[in-house]
Amino acid sequence: MLVHIDQEKCCGAGSCVLAAPDVFDQRDEDGVVVLLDARPPADLHQAVQDAAAVCPAAAIRLENA
Template structure:
């Protein structure tokens, strides 16, 4: 799994941080998403997929690596 985020699309809702706090954080000054781990271990994949699904701005992209 490889995660990318589009900071320009992020609205700072924080859903990703609540769903996958080991993978996402937010900048203090404006709440924009910060990607902590672009290639998380398998045990975090379900939470990351859920975070991408619940993101109101669709700012999280999850790609599968071969």
């Protein structure tokens, strides 16, 4: 799995961080998503898929790699 984020779309809701804190974080100054691991291990794939599904801005795109 390869994770892509679009910081321009991000609204800073933080849903991704709650779903997958090992993969996503937020900038302190504005809450915009920060990608910590673009190729998360298999045991985190479900959490990353959940994060993408709950993102209100659709700022997370997943690619099978």
